[in-house]
Amino acid sequence: MIKGIGLDIIEISRIKKADEHDKFRLRILSDRELEEYNKLSNIRKIEFLAGRFAAKEAYAKANGTGIREGCEFHQIEILNDELGKPILYFNRQLVNGFVSVTHSKDYAAAQVLLMD
Incomplete structure (x- = not known):
């Protein structure tokens, strides 16, 4: 049974501006997400951060x-499985649900479907 559905879209330029200082990414990303972020090229870093922001909002x-409080950005994680599929975690526990993340030149968007 469906518990909830969420959708979010963000302008990548807003994330780029917010990420001029490390504080933003440190507030948004978990330690495990930061490891993945640091492996990326600069252009991919902004897309990754925007996508994760949208997915966490969704x-x-x-x-x-x-x-x-109790549902903060760093508590929500989106990690990829071996095929690249995004998987949701909350407080390092697997979430019963689905997440889809997409990017274009100007926007990142995400949709989350939570199951009981």
Whole structure:
């Protein structure tokens, strides 16, 4: 049964501006996501960060909580399996749900479907 669905879209230029200082990415990404981020080229880093931001916002919307104490950015993780499929974790626990992340030249978007 579907528990919730969330969708978010973000302008990549807004993320690029916010990421001029390390504080933003350190607030958004988990330690495991930061490891993946650091392996990427500069252009891919911004896409990755924008996609993760959108996915985390979408998760919070699907969960019905929004980003707040108890549901913070660093608690939500999107890691990829061996085929590249994004997998959702909350507090390092696998989430029963699905996430899809996409990028274009100007936007990143994500959709999350949570299951009971």
